[in-house]
Amino acid sequence: MARLLAIIVLLTAPIICAAASLTRVGLKRWSDDEHPFDTVTIEGPDGSIRSRHLSLGATTINMWVPDKYGQMRDLVAGYDNLTMYLNGTRYFGPVVGRYANRIKNGTFSIPPTRYTPTSGPNVYHIPTNENNGADTLHGGIDGFDHRTWVIDAQTSNSVTYSYVDPDGREGFPGTVTTYVTYTLHNGSTWSFKMSASADSATPILLSSHDYWNFDAWNESTSIMNYTLQLSGSRVIETDGILVPTGGLQDVSGTAYDFRTARTIGSMFNDTAGFCGTGCEGYDTCWIYDDVPGRGAEPKMSVWSGNSGIRLDIWSNQPAAQVYTCNGIQTANVTMPRKADQGGPGAVYENHSCMVIEQEGWIDAINNPQWGQDQIYGPGRGYLWTSTYRFSIQQ
Ligand SMILES: *[C@@H]1O[C@H](CO)[C@@H](O)[C@H](O)[C@H]1NC(C)=O
Ligand SMILES: *[C@@H]1O[C@H](CO)[C@@H](O)[C@H](O)[C@H]1NC(C)=O
Ligand SMILES: *[C@@H]1O[C@H](CO)[C@@H](O)[C@H](O)[C@H]1NC(C)=O
Ligand SMILES: *[C@@H]1O[C@H](CO)[C@@H](O)[C@H](O)[C@H]1NC(C)=O
Ligand SMILES: *[C@@H]1O[C@H](CO)[C@@H](O)[C@H](O)[C@H]1NC(C)=O
Ligand SMILES: *[C@@H]1O[C@H](CO)[C@@H](O)[C@H](O)[C@H]1NC(C)=O
Ligand SMILES: *[C@@H]1O[C@H](CO)[C@@H](O)[C@H](O)[C@H]1NC(C)=O
Ligand SMILES: *[C@@H]1O[C@H](CO)[C@@H](O)[C@H](O)[C@H]1NC(C)=O
Ligand SMILES: *[C@@H]1O[C@H](CO)[C@@H](O)[C@H](O)[C@H]1NC(C)=O
DSSP: OHHHHHHHHHHHOHHHHHHHHHTTOSSOOOOTTSOTTOEEEEEOTTSSOEEEEETBTTEEEEEEEEOTTSOEEEOBOOOSSHHHHHHSSSOSSOEEOSBOSEEETTEEESSOOSSOOSSSTTEEEOOOOBGGGTEEETTSTTOGGGSBOEEEEEETTEEEEEEEEOTTGGGOOSOEEEEEEEEEETTTEEEEEEEEEESSOEEOBOEEOEEEOTTTTSSOSOOTTOEEEEOOSEEEEEOTTSOEEEEEEEOTTSTTOOSSOEEGGGGGGGOBTTTSTTOBSOEEEEEOOOOTTOTTSOSEEEEOTTTOEEEEEEESOSEEEEEOOTTOSOSSOOOBOOGGGTTTTSBOOTTSOEEEEEESOTTGGGOGGGOOOOEEBTTBOEEEEEEEEEEEOO
8 A cells, every 4th residue: 555655646746756766767677567657757958848757658648848828738648647547548648569550360470471371380469459359459458558667767858768578478479678768858849769679570660659639628629720731642541440451542632631731620521431430530540751852841740729839740750640539538438637638527538639650551560562671680670760849830
């Protein structure tokens, strides 16, 4: 009980927490059940951005940036206590892996094959956790989002987490060691990096799974009036349960086309089925166009007129998933908002948030015809880097 109280205090007292975790810095390894609720608060040197992270899932709990009035707002969905992080709806702000998004029938082979056989010496089965066993979501029943990461290093503006995923856990071959570093820079800039190495051949696809509302659920909870620009002229075609079919679709003339900035709501009525059978909204993987000499141009931008907050994204990843929180609030599933977003009385409503994930092409391990090599191992490390810069839309 004392321990439970202690961890609740840690979670609810950010300043104390940050100080407490400082004493633990330095490559100390814990067993899996220890310290999942240590939190760390970091801040950009100029005070223009501040965030808080949790060892469970290397989760982002809060992300504060200034609005057009100069007030800091917390833009990400999350929970105020650890019961909710452990026992509430999953994937609120963590790292997802070892293989994010969906794996068809929870099965793949190494090397990948287009029509993966159900058995064979190089065929792997990951526990299925969605759609009555038809696929695996986010790395299995016990994905990276629910593991206890170790705080390896910390400064006032950065934190590095690591996690060693043993050979065979959730059915994946090979031990994978992953490092995730979050760094906050001057000018409201969040850089993050995920690097992983494997001791034998295994698929890796990591992402971060943050739910954004660029008004911080203040003037409006709806994301429909946000303007989105995304330089992708193709999306990955998916079936009625969001598993890739193997096809790619041109966005021209469809509600997928955000190459020219427009509001998320402007063609929402044309998105029926985009997020699966009977579902309206986006849950889509866009393939970024390979623009020669793109350089300074962000791959994706989104902003809200109410708060004035704009996010520009640069990434080394070839694709981005956007999920517009379709169906997150149902009769028997509700997620209380954090107190600084009107909770716990108010809840996270349908279409009141958007998940933005920089990632590889989803389920490419069952679609070798795409030419995306997602098998890593000795001599081939995995590296994911992204920069999210917040500013005020002029
Ligand atoms: C960041 O801002 C701080 C405080 O304004 C300043 O001291 C520091 O030089 C800045 N760092 C960089 C890299 O510009
Ligand atoms: C909404 O944002 C405004 C402007 O920053 C702020 O003054 C106000 O306190 C916010 N309201 C809530 C409920 O957070
Ligand atoms: C989560 O739920 C389990 C099973 O109901 C319970 O044993 C555990 O105490 C809960 N954890 C927290 C932190 O509340
Ligand atoms: C899915 O994989 C299982 C083995 O885990 C196999 O028995 C089944 O036939 C596969 N289903 C399809 C549709 O390929
Ligand atoms: C979107 O903006 C329009 C025009 O400014 C406004 O009439 C409408 O109420 C807004 N909708 C939402 C959901 O905020
Ligand atoms: C979408 O459909 C609703 C209900 O039919 C309608 O009120 C709304 O104006 C439509 N929105 C757009 C952007 O066409
Ligand atoms: C949210 O969406 C789900 C799925 O479409 C639907 O079942 C539910 O009724 C919606 N919730 C509300 C409050 O409209
Ligand atoms: C929600 O309630 C329905 C009907 O009681 C049930 O079939 C379903 O499994 C419940 N869903 C969850 C996630 O508990
Ligand atoms: C955790 O938060 C939820 C939602 O705000 C609340 O219902 C629950 O009582 C809280 N649990 C604890 C242990 O504080």
